[in-house]
Amino acid sequence: MNADMGLGVRDGDTSKMTDKSGPFASWGMFSRGQDTRLTVAFGDSSAVRSLPVYSLISLVAMIVFWFVATYTWGFPDQFKEPGLSDKLRIAACNSNDVCKGSFSQLLGPLTFPSIRDTWNTFFLLIDEGFQDITLWAHTKASLWRVIRGMFFGTLFGVPIGFAMGLSSKARGFFDTIVESFRPVPPLALLPLFILIFGIGDTTAVRLLIFASIWIMIIASRSGVQEANLSKVRAAYSLGASKPQVLFRVLLPNALPQLFTGFRLALGVSWGTLVAAELVGTRDGLGSMIFAARPFFRLDVVVVGIIVIALLGVMMDIILRFLESKLIPWRGKG
């Protein structure tokens, strides 16, 4: 009865269903399936899901909007030489008295690059790169920084969080530190970090550690705190020692919260990355964007933004997949 993925008919009476819902039924156009007998559906949020057709519509709408906004209307034929970028063609046309002003555009090439330019730049960046560093090298540098930041953020954050969950002294001690630093946006500390650590790769990684550590501390603290007392007592009754209770009960028991924290921290780190790469790094997607800006290479900027967005989405998908494999009991206790 659910048309969730909507790409096939599951229930028995197919002919009847097609009659009722029309040809779009198989596209998941209607959120409620063939045999729904609800009298009032509005307000029943449990029946609301993300219909793929509408996601597709919004994606197409964004691309269409981009195309329309950057399209050059009424552009003279003689300037449509192949192989030139839109920016150069428009510049050539504007320097010609006859042609000047004969075309119009919603967003000029100095405001937003066209789809065609962005597409071409994407492949140019893969092959030749911007300022001799390929897109892949930039991506690799960024990913490696985030991985190091997350690794150390987790490595230091989890034990501190556990200590806070297990000892009142540790809780009191770290509470002040965590609560004072947690609300500070990592970006606000950038000037200090540059003064203290200088500029370069390690400073960027340290900023990412700062971005992730507080989240990991709080996630692991709540993971320990929320452990069911019966579970811990059962373990002691079964002859477990304190280290065994820690590593075989509290740690696996906190995994769901740790995972949530990790996903959150990764999102924040990825968001802080561009700022972190301001700190005098030559490579990295953030530094690519900043290097392209003074030259008005908006095509490079947009490619950088799209790659950052896609990688962010991909990381979240991978983590969700890992979560379903590693913590299958989540939400089923």
Added chain:
Amino acid sequence: MKDLSVKNVEMVYQVPKGEPVHALHDVSFDLTAGRLLTLLGPSGCGKTTLLNILAGFLAPTAGEVTLGGDIITGPGQERGMVFQQGALFEWLSVEKNIAFGPKMNRHSKTETKDKVEELLDVVGLAGFGDRQVYELSGGMQQRVALARCLANDPDVILMDEPLGALDALTREKMQGLILKLWKETGKSIILVTHSVEEALYLGDRLFVMAPRPGRIECDYELPFAENGLEVEPRELKAAPEFGEKREEILSIIWEMEEEIMGRGEAI
């Protein structure tokens, strides 16, 4: 098998604001090995506190508890505990939950494996070893909890309302299982329950406890558990002697409840 002895146990909780709570007052009893003692009483009578002291999770304010002559100072594997619910380890399979105790004590793997197989059979879960505990129903989860507790071969099994979260039918089946385990293993069992019927059916000894301060009000020797497996449970529970005892105990508990209400302290 070891005898359990409780001598003049007092338990006073210090409350940050207000008067200290006298959870247990002068509780003393001896339980010879192999008996099934049920604890019954209105809420606040200290049943669970007593169980936690026996398990070693709480130290009494005064008095001492000994098992086979040794003073209990903390949790130990000679006293197994079965909780109402939520005490299984979801990240481990049924088998590994049951093998948790032996593994913590570094017993040999092959020996443990045989034992787990045997216990799965005993609690009626043969073939469920590699299932995940969160896939099981509430009754089956309590079977796993029983098997996990038995895997350590404890002298005393402490049960804190083990069947409290189960539906009526499953509950009756599980009562049969507890009786069967008790008879087959000969272990001492102390079981806290809210159900008078359950306390009468399972216990061969029964304490009715009273609140404020928590104490043992009556100590019954019961005949029903002795042949609880031979006679049909429904028939046993419908017998006139069973009914009489039930009414007697219910009236005691009702009196206590009314006294509490009269004092205006009930919540």
